[in-house]
Amino acid sequence: xxxxxxxxxxxxxxxxxxxxxxxxxxxxxxxxxxxxxxxxxxxxxxxxxxxxxxxxxxxxxxxxxxxxxxxxxxxxxxxxxxxxxxxxxxxxxxxxxxxxxxxxxxxxxxxxxxxxxxxxxxxxxxxxxxxxxxxxxxxxxxxxxxxxxxxxxxxxxxxxxxxxxxxxxxxxxxxxxxxxxxxxxxxxxxxxxxxxxxxxxxxxxxxxxxxxxxxxxxxxxxxxxxxxxxxxxxxxxxxxxxxxxxxxx
Amino acid sequence: xxxxxxxxxxxxxxxxxxxxxxxxxxxxxxxxxxxxxxxxxxxxxxxxxxxxxxxxxxxxxxxxxxxxxxxxxxxxxxxxxxxxxxxxxxxxxxxxxxxxxxxxxxxxxxxxxxxxxxxxxxxxxxxxxxxxxxxxxxxxxxxxxxxxxxxxxxxxxxxxxxxxxxxxxxxxxxxxxxxxxxxxxxxxxxxxxxxxxxxxxxxxxxxxxxxxxxxxxxxxxxxxxxxxxxxxxxxxxxxxxxxxxxxxxxxxxxxxxxxxxxxxxxxxxxxxxxxxxxxxxxxxxxxxxxxxxxxxxxxxxxxxxxxxxxxxxxxxxxxxxxxxxxxxxxxxxxxxxxxxxxxxxxxxxxxxxxxxxxxxxxxxxxxxxxxxxxxxxxxxxxxxxxxxxxxxxxxxxxxxxxxxxxxxx
Numbered sequence: 109x110x111x112x113x114x115x116x117x118x119x120x121x122x123x124x125x126x127x128x129x130x131x132x133x134x135x136x137x138x139x140x141x142x143x144x145x146x147x148x149x150x151x152x153x154x155x156x157x158x159x160x161x162x163x164x165x166x167x168x169x170x171x172x173x174x175x176x177x178x179x180x181x182x183x184x185x186x187x188x189x190x191x192x193x194x195x196x197x198x199x200x201x202x203x204x205x206x207x208x209x210x211x212x213x214x215x216x217x218x219x220x221x222x223x224x225x226x227x228x229x230x231x232x233x234x235x236x237x238x239x240x241x242x243x244x245x246x247x248x249x250x251x252x253x254x255x256x257x258x259x260x261x262x263x264x265x266x267x268x269x270x271x272x273x274x275x276x277x278x279x280x281x282x283x284x285x286x287x288x289x290x291x292x293x294x295x296x297x298x299x300x301x302x303x304x305x306x307x308x309x310x311x312x313x314x315x316x317x318x319x320x321x322x323x324x325x326x327x328x329x330x331x332x333x334x335x336x337x338x339x340x341x342x343x344x345x346x347x348x349x350x351x352x353x354x355x356x357x
Numbered sequence: 358x359x360x361x362x363x364x365x366x367x368x369x370x371x372x373x374x375x376x377x378x379x380x381x382x383x384x385x386x387x388x389x390x391x392x393x394x395x396x397x398x399x400x401x402x403x404x405x406x407x408x409x410x411x412x413x414x415x416x417x418x419x420x421x422x423x424x425x426x427x428x429x430x431x432x433x434x435x436x437x438x439x440x441x442x443x444x445x446x447x448x449x450x451x452x453x454x455x456x457x458x459x460x461x462x463x464x465x466x467x468x469x470x471x472x473x474x475x476x477x478x479x480x481x482x483x484x485x486x487x488x489x490x491x492x493x494x495x496x497x498x499x500x501x502x503x504x505x506x507x508x509x510x511x512x513x514x515x516x517x518x519x520x521x522x523x524x525x526x527x528x529x530x531x532x533x534x535x536x537x538x539x540x541x542x543x544x545x546x547x548x549x550x551x552x553x554x555x556x557x558x559x560x561x562x563x564x565x566x567x568x569x570x571x572x573x574x575x576x577x578x579x580x581x582x583x584x585x586x587x588x589x590x591x592x593x594x595x596x597x598x599x600x601x602x603x604x605x606x607x608x609x610x611x612x613x614x615x616x617x618x619x620x621x622x623x624x625x626x627x628x629x630x631x632x633x634x635x636x637x638x639x640x641x642x643x644x645x646x647x648x649x650x651x652x653x654x655x656x657x658x659x660x661x662x663x664x665x666x667x668x669x670x671x672x673x674x675x676x677x678x679x680x681x682x683x684x685x686x687x688x689x690x691x692x693x694x695x696x697x698x699x700x701x702x703x704x705x706x707x708x709x710x711x712x713x714x715x716x717x718x719x720x721x722x723x724x725x726x727x728x729x730x731x732x733x734x735x736x737x738x739x740x741x742x743x744x745x746x747x748x749x750x751x752x753x754x755x756x757x758x759x760x761x762x763x764x765x766x
Contacts, residue, residue: 156719159711184721196716200734206720209730214721266720 109134109305110274115166117147117154117330123164124150126330132274135302139316139341140309142327143349148309149193151327152278155307156190157183170274185217189272191263193279198250203262206250207232211269235268239295256283257291264295271299276307281315293318313345328353363458364485367467372483374476381476390654390686391596391625393477396568401540403486404513407432409439415508416440420560420755421534424747426504427451433508433538434486434515448497448527454488454518462490466520469546471574471600472631472660478544478572484516491520493527495550502530502748509538519545523553523581532748533559533571541569549581551605557585558748560755563593565620570596577637579605586613586743588752590759592620592649598627603637613742614643617759618651618683625654626674632660632695636667644739645676646732647683648763655704656688663694672702677709677735679763709735732760 110132117125124147132138142148154161155168157180168175175183198206212222223231236246239261251259260280267275277296281289296306296319308319316324316338324340325332328349333356334340344352378385382394407415412432416422429451430440436453443451452459458466467482493499509515515538523529527550535541549555563569575583589595601610616624630639645653655674676685687704709731717727740756743749 156715158715158719179724180715180718181721181723181727184719190719192716192719196710196712198713198716198731198734200737201730206717206730209726210717210720210722213723213726217721217723270721 109171111169113167113169115168116164117150118162118164119150119160124330125154127166128331130325130332132305132307134305136323137300137306137308137319137321139321139324140307140327141311141324141341141344144311146327147330148311148327149278152190152276152309155188155276156180181213181217184270184272185214187273189267189270189275191267191275191277191280193282195251195259195263197252197254199252201250203248203250204232204246207246207266207269210266214270231269235265238298239265240291241265257285257288260284260288260292261295264292268295268299273303274305274307276309278309279311280308281310281312289315290318313341316341326352326356333357363463364454364466368483368485371467371479375479375483378476387473387627390656391623393570393596396594397540400480400484401512401514403484404433404509404511404515404538406435407508407510411510412437412440412508415510415536416506419506419508419534419536420751421504421506421532421748424502424504424532424751426502426532428504428506429489431487431505431507431517433510433513434517434541436487436489444501448494449499450492452490454485454490459490461492462520462522465522465546465548466490469548469574469576470602471572472602472629473600475544475572475574475598475600477542477570477596477598478574481516481518481542481544481572484514484542485518486516488518489520490522492522493524493529495524496526498527499529502532504532504534507533507535507541507543509536509541512539514540514542517543519543521545521555522548523550523555525550526552528554530556530748531558533557535561535569537564538567538569541567543570544572545574547573547575547583549575549577549583551578552580553578554582555584556744557583558752559585559587559597560752561587561589561595561597562755563589563591563595563622565592567593569594571598573599575599575601575610577601577603577608577610580607581605582609582611584611584744586752587626588614588755589616589624589626590618590755590762592618592622592651594623596625596627599629601628601630601639603632603634606634606636609638610640611742612639612641613739615736615739615756616643616645616647616653617756617763618645618647618649618653619763620649620651622649622651623654625656628657630657630659630670631662632665632668632670633662635665637665638669639671641672642739642742643674644736645685646679646736646760646763647676647685648679650680650682651763652683653685655686656690658690658692659700661693661695661698661700665695666697668695668698668700670698670700674704675735676706677732678706679732729760733757
């Protein structure tokens with residue numbers, strides 16, 4: 109599904125990711141954990157194709173295709189998705205309008221027929237209900253004035269609507285209380301399938317009790333310093349990053 | 358006839374005042390951003406009258422030609438009753454100032470206060486090639502909009518004057534549209550009697566090489582409301598100056614504007630709100646999208662005179678630079694001489710938010726479409742002030758089209 113082959117990524121000329129290799133197969137859920145400043149967010153923005161995140165060495169293949177020349181929207185059309193840590197507030201764009209514009213832009217890029225207003229509305233209502241998202245919330249401007257939990261639920265609603273093959277969840281648990289966390293995690297778990305892969309980026313173990321990973325990697329100083337199964341997350345929680353990073357060095 | 362002599366006297370006085378300063382220039386504080394003298398060192402000679410066929414063709418091309426309205430056509434500054442669609446009614450009077458000044462207009466014409474010296478309004482009177490005075494009687498609601506349709510072509514200057522009087526509790530909608538012409542200078546005086554309301558929509562597209570100056574002087578009496586929306590677009594030069602004077606409690610004015618500029622376009626939105634009485638409201642919001650090498654300007658002055666307690670004044674000016682060579686200037690000013698007032702002002706100039714742009718693209722929306730969405734979102738706050746109706750829909754459509762010209766998507 110996704111091959112990350114010894115990548116080096118610089119932001120403003122400063123190298124943040126320094127030789128990272130990761131292979132994610134269809135159906136797998138990987139977790140990347142790491143302390144602040146380890147390069148977690150850089151990895152997620154880079155994979156989404158954000159301008160200013162410069163690949164200085166290595167390559168990323170998505171389903172065999174080198175993504176280097178692909179803009180963020182082209183990556184999405186091919187089936188990649190990033191659920192952001194800080195979804196952006198955009199006053200002046202109604203949430204529902206945005207969702208339909210985004211979904212139809214992806215369909216258009218893939219040469220699929222665009223959804224008309226009524227079939228789109230039906231689809232949104234169905235999935236919104238699962239995530240406890242009200243009609244009222246969908247009528248409001250995109251993310252504007254949404255609580256942390258509302259923003260994250262809307263990210264997962266988008267992930268559900270867009271049905272990507274590969275999704276990065278960047279600190280999806282941040283700002284969530286326990287109930288909201290469960291709602292969001294249930295939404296993600298519904299999307300798990302043998303064809304779909306997830307990369308969960310998180311600082312804390314607690315999300316991984318709900319979205320159980322097949323593989324856990326520890327990111328430090330822009331590299332993966334240790335990989336293991338789901339028990340590695342528990343070990344990190346119990347002993348802290350310092351201990352694991354020092355032991356791996 | 359006394360009335361005709363009255364106009365001649367006013368024109369002579371205006372010519373004397375206009376001659377003192379000449380064409381406004383950047384060393385005059387109110388014109389520092391709009392150096393008209395650099396553009397037109399000497400006012401051009403009066404433009405020739407348009408032949409009827411040409412004027413008629415231009416009227417047919419007007420953006421609002423399809424809107425059912427009481428239409429007053431000015432061709433190269435001259436009022437042309439033959440091309441106009443007038444429906445006289447006892448409650449609506451339209452007087453051609455070429456025929457002299459009607460008695461009811463004498464106390465108002467050339468007399469409506471402008472809070473600051475307005476040299477171009479003087480020039481419009483001094484050089485007046487045509488003008489009308491419109492009166493809407495007490496308690497009358499004019500259902501069809503009044504459409505002042507200014508068509509211009511060729512070289513030369515066009516000067517026109519309009520007086521609009523809404524008597525107590527009269528209500529109307531005014532559409533103003535402008536097209537073409539090397540130099541178009543028009544000044545409107547507006548009197549809103551107690552509890553009268555006027556919605557004014559002005560659309561002023563300016564092509565490269567075209568210059569227009571609009572001066573509105575409004576006297577607003579107790580409980581009356583002016584709701585103005587100005588749209589400037591294009592690569593030419595436009596100055597829209599509105600002076601508000603409140604004469605009674607609870608009078609209100611909402612001034613809104615959108616400038617969408619391309620090429621070397623220049624749009625100057627200048628406002629002066631003079632609060633001399635209590636409890637009046639002036640609420641201003643101007644937004645600009647500047648592409649090419651254009652320049653968007655907002656300068657707004659709010660004066661709250663001693664005793665004008667309870668004044669509520671808001672000024673917001675924001676500009677989006679769609680090109681690295683575009684420029685925006687915003688100068689909101691407050692002069693407050695009363696204690697119990699609520700006055701706010703804000704201004705911002707910038708590019709589209711990079712985080713928002715990335716967010717939309719990261720959801721599959723291509724960059725051009727994402728930019729358009731964000732630009733329209735930027736304008737939504739002000740375009741939401743447009744009323745319902747065919748004329749406002751035309752302005753909405755013009756904004757979308759002009760954004761393409763400005764390279765904003």
